[in-house]
Amino acid sequence: MPAKKVKHVLGLSGGKDSSALALYVKETRPDLDVEYFFTDTGYELPETNEFIDQLEEKLGYIHRLNARSLNNIEGRGELEFKSLLKKHQNYLPSQRDRWCTVQMKLKPFEQWVDGFIADGYSVKNYVGIRADEPARVGFMTIEKPIESIMPFREDGIVKSDIENILQRNGLELPAYYSWRSRSGCSFCFFQKKIEWVRLQEKHPDLFEQAKAFEKGENNNVTGERFYWMGKGEPLETLEDPEKIASIIANHEKKVERFKKKRRRNALLGDIGGVCEMTDLDEIYDDVEGGGACVTCYK
Numbered sequence: 363m364p365a366k367k368v369k370h371v372l373g374l375s376g377g378k379d380s381s382a383l384a385l386y387v388k389e390t391r392p393d394l395d396v397e398y399f400f401t402d403t404g405y406e407l408p409e410t411n412e413f414i415d416q417l418e419e420k421l422g423y424i425h426r427l428n429a430r431s432l433n434n435i436e437g438r439g440e441l442e443f444k445s446l447l448k449k450h451q452n453y454l455p456s457q458r459d460r461w462c463t464v465q466m467k468l469k470p471f472e473q474w475v476d477g478f479i480a481d482g483y484s485v486k487n488y489v490g491i492r493a494d495e496p497a498r499v500g501f502m503t504i505e506k507p508i509e510s511i512m513p514f515r516e517d518g519i520v521k522s523d524i525e526n527i528l529q530r531n532g533l534e535l536p537a538y539y540s541w542r543s544r545s546g547c548s549f550c551f552f553q554k555k556i557e558w559v560r561l562q563e564k565h566p567d568l569f570e571q572a573k574a575f576e577k578g579e580n581n582n583v584t585g586e587r588f589y590w591m592g593k594g595e596p597l598e599t600l601e602d603p604e605k606i607a608s609i610i611a612n613h614e615k616k617v618e619r620f621k622k623k624r625r626r627n628a629l630l631g632d633i634g635g636v637c638e639m640t641d642l643d644e645i646y647d648d649v650e651g652g653g654a655c656v657t658c659y660k
């Protein structure tokens with residue numbers, strides 16, 4: 363009986379872990395013929411797109427998948443998200459109803475791998491879950507014969523190894539890590555208030571776009587209005603300098619508290635340094651990724 367054909371696929375989110383994983387798999391498993399993909403929601407940060415281009419120079423071709431062809435949506439950007447909003451009764455996606463990940467990330471991936479499955483391939487999907495995190499935190503899957511492979515877990519690769527892998531391949535962390543903790547959509551509701559403040563500062567146009575999605579016909583079924591930051595907190599509240607100052611002060615307090623904790627742990631022989639944005643979830647006592655799907659932030 364002929365051997366079953368296997369397609370190896372590896373998704374890049376623009377985050378540090380999936381990027382390091384792709385480089386690591388290339389280094390340690392050079393015989394594998396891996397197809398890389400990036401699911402571009404149309405709302406990625408400019409820094410993410412730049413980083414994906416840099417990665418492509420190291421890895422070779424990266425497939426750009428998107429939801430537009432799938433939903434017969436013309437154009438890119440605002441028009442696309444508005445069409446998807448309409449399909450969801452104008453409810454903004456939220457942590458409780460994360461339709462954005464399904465529509466903008468998982469379905470385009472599903473459509474892409476369907477082609478391989480129809481051609482008789484079984485699919486191995488390489489995922490950047492590390493040895494120092496729970497195997498399935500935030501891991502959303504689709505109902506397909508796809509095996510998840512976790513080389514970092516198999517090889518004991520932990521968080522502190524990730525930057526080394528990038529650096530020995532001539533890459534720094536993506537530029538957004540200077541002000542934000544994860545890749546994904548500019549309007550992602552998993553971001554912390556300090557990240558919204560910084561989005562407003564770094565990319566005022568993207569902040570305005572997110573703000574505009576909160577208005578208009580949104581949530582027209584019950585008349586109840588939802589906002590990216592949660593109930594009762596529209597983004598326009600971040601235009602108040604006092605509110606901004608209080609978010610920054612609160613954030614700085616948390617960072618200081620976390621640094622002290624790290625210093626104490628360092629005395630006990632644990633790792634030392636704090637990187638504000640790559641440690642942001644720990645600083646806020648949150649699970650890594652804030653509960654977001656690995657498809658979006660890894």
Ligand code: SF4
Pocket residue numbers: 403455460462463466467545546547549550551552654655658
């Ligand atoms: S990055 Fe955030 S907003 Fe974008 S698809 Fe993922 S969960 Fe949704």
